[in-house]
Amino acid sequence: MRLAFQDFQFDCKELTLSKDGRKISLKEKPAQILALLVTQPEKIHSKSEILEEVWPGRTVTEQVVFQNIGHLRALFGDDAIKTFSKKGYQWQLPLAAVSDQSLTSNSSESIEKTESTPVNEQVEVARDTEHQADSVLANKSSSLPWPIVAPILIAAAAIAGYLALS
Known part of the structure; x- marks a missing residue:
């Protein structure tokens, strides 16, 4: 299943992320967490549930979920992603299912909303989402380069954490 949000597309099965048709590097564990959150966006996922789903049978701290x-x-x-104190995390961005047609034609008209929405409204939603994403990117251009800073x-x-455990 492929889902679209903002100007991203995420393949929940292959755990691949793309933006504007270009593949974005995403490590396995964040991709698994993303898949969990976007496939059940109505649910609040607890840290323990995420740990069990993403790190089954392994003993890791809750800090890895936070990171x-x-x-x-x-x-x-x-x-x-919204944090609910002492409850967990929930996906907040609007999601749209991407049909197989859009994979070959790459047109926004092929994006199907998960609800049964007429095609002309789907196109309007896709355009609004693109505009919102452009606004967000314009606002973020003056802030820190988070894709670089966050991994550091x-x-x-x-x-x-490793040093503290030693």
């Missing part, structure tokens, strides 16, 4: 959520927020914006912060936190 990977931070990485996803760096890619998609802070509004993409995550690595620093992982090293600090």
Whole structure:
């Protein structure tokens, strides 16, 4: 299943992410968390549920969930994933299922909303989403380069956590 949000497309089966038709590098664990969140966007996913789903049979700290959520927020914006205190995380951005037709034609008219919405409304939604994504990108251009800064912060936190356990 392929889902579209903002100007991204995510293949939940292959765990691949693309933006404007170009593949975006996304590590396995954040991709698995993203798949969990977007395939059940109405649900609040607890840290323990995410740990069981993404790191089955392994003992890892809840910090890895926090770090990977931070990485996803760096890619998609802070509004993409909402934190519910002591409950978990929930996907917030509107999602649209992408039909097989759109994979070959790459047209926004082929994007199908998950509800049964007429095609002309789907196109309108796709255009609105593109406009919102452009606005978000324009607003973020003056801020820190999060796709670069976030992995550095995550690595620093992982090293600090490792050192604390030693």
